Each structure stands twice: as structure tokens, then as C-alpha cells.
Amino acid sequence: MRILGIDPGLITTGYGVVDIKAGGVKILEAGTIEPNTKEAFEVRLLKIHQHITTILQAHQPDIVVLEKLYAHYNHPATATVLGHVRGVICLCTAQQKVELVEQSVKRIRKALIGNGNATKVQCQEFVKRLLNIKSPSFKLDASDALALALGQAHMMRYKLI
């Protein structure tokens, strides 16, 4: 089972692809997409579309996991802008015919470390430990995306360790 987690953002979109097999979990690729903020909005969306399409074609994941959006309702302008980015990512999955699931942060944290109210940092530490990521410069947006992929795997009853 190959899973791509995506943590969308207009400034930084994190992504992480993992392979889950009987022997454990392996990270295939993880990183961030950071379109030039001086570019027009639609050009930045184009960059995200191109990058996500490339990742989907290169790794052919079985499932894409996106974070459910409802924490931002206190900031409607942010949620709306984020909606544009999410729309483009949803489109990529439909174009490449990959199954898309959405999961709430709470469910992912509960699946990963047994506590839906765990902090972001706890979650990131868990992901880095599980995947044996030692680089101190590893981007948090990428580990958030990996958390989505790993949480989804756990919910599907794959053994991670």
C-alpha cells in the first residue's frame, strides 16, 4: 500500500509518500512545494498542480490523504484561499484517477499516538522517529504530510512498527 499525504497551503504545501509493507514502513519522498510568492495567484496554483501531478505520476500512490478543513472557520479569508489550493489538489487526484480521502487532524493524531489532542510537535517527533528522519532541517510541513499518510495507514489497520 502506497500513500501520499498532502498538507496544503498557499505559501507551503507539504507532501510525503510512504510505502507500507509487511516489513514496516518506508519513506519514498517527502518535501514542500513553495511557489514564488511574487507570482500571480493563478501561476502559483499552476506550480502546485504541476508538482503534485509529477509526484502522482512518479509514485502512483494507491491513496491520497488530505487534511480535512474546518479548523480555519475562524479565519474565513484564509479558509477560502486555502480552498483554491485544495481544489487544485483534488483536481490532480481526479485527473490521475487516484482515490482521495480526507481526514481530520484529530483522527490522524489519535491514530498515530493514541491521543487526538496531542500537539503538532508531538506528532512531528513521532513521525521523525518512526521514519528515522534525522535531518534537523526537515521541513515541518513535510512531516505533517507524512503524518497524514501514516495515520491513514494506521486507520486501515496496517502495522507501522
Place this chain on the structure above:
Amino acid sequence: MRILGIDPGLITTGYGVVDIKAGGVKILEAGTIEPNTKEAFEVRLLKIHQHITTILQAHQPDIVVLEKLYAHYNHPATATVLGHVRGVICLCTAQQKVELVEQSVKRIRKALIGNGNATKVQCQEFVKRLLNIKSPSFKLDASDALALALGQAHMMRYKLI
């Protein structure tokens, strides 16, 4: 000058293409995109992407006009969902390298009938009269999209009549 107006929506996206020449204004195509609401969200976004791309390639407009989004902040969930549709439309313009402008409803109504507080119905009647649209079954979403195109033309100082 050829202008495509788009009034985005998840259920119904209206569009209208007009040609503005010295002799006046001519409607080239107008209609609505209504993806099957039983389909998955991302498949509906794909349908909108395919349809808008086809229109852009067929008519090669100089400008695409989208309605500015801020009336929906009282309904953040709606604004967020609409953001997804708008993101896909913005992407289409970047992919086809067409200039994108956003206009507020107020500015469009002010440009068209001299009153930013004119009603939606007044605006629609004006568009139908100007373009000599007589069909009673003409969709309102399509005339809203045409209003965007015509309002933009007016703001660019093209004579409509």
C-alpha cells in the same frame, strides 16, 4: 476584444463569452456547467476543469473575468467549497495563459447600469436586453457570467451600445 465571464458555483457554474467590436457587442456562447451532484467532489471539479478548458481553447478570450469573493464570509463553509471551484478555474486560465481579472459585484453593476446597488434581477434584465436574449429559459447563472464580461468591457471603456 473577447471576454469570458465566469460565475463559479459547485452546483452551477455560469459562463458567457462576448466579442466587443466597434459595431457593438456580440454573444458568442453562454451556458452553464452542472456536474452530476452524485459524483465525488473531485470528479465534479474535473468536469468543470474540462469544460472551462474547452471553452478557453475554442474561443481564445483575451481576458477572463471572475466575480470577486467576499460576500460569502457569513457562510464560511460555502466560501471554502466555492474556493475549490475558483481554484480550478484560476488554474485553467494559467494553463491556457489567459489574463485573469477579478471584479466585485458592486463594480460590475455600477459599470453596467450606473448603480452598484442595483438588484441581481435588474442586472440580468439589462444583459438580456443588451444582448437581445429572448429565450425565457435562459439560465440566470449564464446571464450573471455575461454581466461580468460586459461590465469588464465597460470598465475598459469599450462602448457596448
